[in-house]
Amino acid sequence: MVMDMNSNRKAVFLDMDGTLFSHTTGSIPDSALYAVKKARDNGILLFGCTGRNTQELEGLGIDLDLMDGWITLNGAYCFNEQGIIHSDPIWKEDMELIVAEVKKDPFPILFSAKDRMFINMYDAHVEKEMEKIHSAYPPICSIDDALAEPIYQMCPYVDENRWKALLKHLHVQAVQWTYLVWDVNSETCTKANGIQAVCDYYGIRKENTYGFGDAHNDIPMMHATGIGVCMGNGADETKQAADYITGHIDENGLYDAFVHFGLTGEEKI
Template identity: 35%
Template structure:
């Protein structure tokens, strides 16, 4: 879809941002100064600036120095305002978690379980340690296999290749939804949970029409929200599937992609 610069810049009321590969550079582990300034200017104009991430609510310290109006975390499973008001919370079906843990006892599979207050892994394998290093987050503790809380998991990270995902989900976690931003693992949430749903929750909370929204992303778990908002922007470092889902492709994170796109659409 082609969206012209002058179509609706005056109508945009909320902009949603992925974190890793969108706000934060994978190369530097930092948010470019141009991006920080752009977010500040949006809020000064009265535009809501909201995070939309697969990270847990307790893994946002890399962006804690920036003011936001809300947080879509766990890919839409946990939505909370800056005043800590939880507006949406959705767990994974406990039966799916029980099947996952049983499966991993019999087959070589690494996973993490993400809760409101903690993240646990089943094994500190090289791929797991490497993933957490990639996003600059400490490796979570290994859980006690005899005392796994299966009733309150908001998201799981399943370390399997894309070609094995469909069969695994159908067999082990049929009531859940998988998405991914890396070939290393899939983010798994409760059935129907996506960043799009998080946007719907925040639009309802703030009384904003979804036709007045914009979103930035770079990973597969961003596709639902890029298609849903009025203007979906893919970062230049996104893969082709994400770019195809977007209305506009901007420059990479380190090339001031967020600032460029906001200027392109007349929001700065």
């Protein structure tokens, strides 16, 4: 389904961690929340664009109604209040291989379905990383649960050499975010593909889109939008890929950029 909408309408795609949600305060800055609401009042479409799933977002206290729609799990599951816009789960054959490998020589994997998370086991590394991202501890379930429903993302906590050897047999892409943790999605899954699916659905032209991020995995999102904006707290390589660099998330950076691009319909105060 493609919505019949004005192709001149603007859309903003917002990363969550480090862009909208501050890990310093454990919340969305008031100025950012104000900017998002003013932009929507101004007729701008807003979409969350995150590696998290809905369970995690709600666990952080983020209201899903804050946005017009969501690109979750790095583009693997995109939806609005009408339903699913785009879906790209990990292949069932790949999940079967992973489950067999873990049964043979166990290591922790965090699995994300469309609206729930579960893990097969915990260790000290898992607990340390979960604390870093302010995420609630998901329940422990049988590894076989990973075959019972579509899995859109998994995060293995495993030695780099072992994981790279396993990767050779999988149709996935993996982004390493610490030396023991990876974000793993289908080989065709990116935030950029999720953005394209949303733009096609709403009839939005690329030149009318803005992508806000701070991390390396936000670079494809910036390239997929008309204007890429990096937060002042962002990584150097992300800043180099951006068209515009705004202030730090905790120093009204998101609000300042929204006003700079006329998204709120007001002058900077």
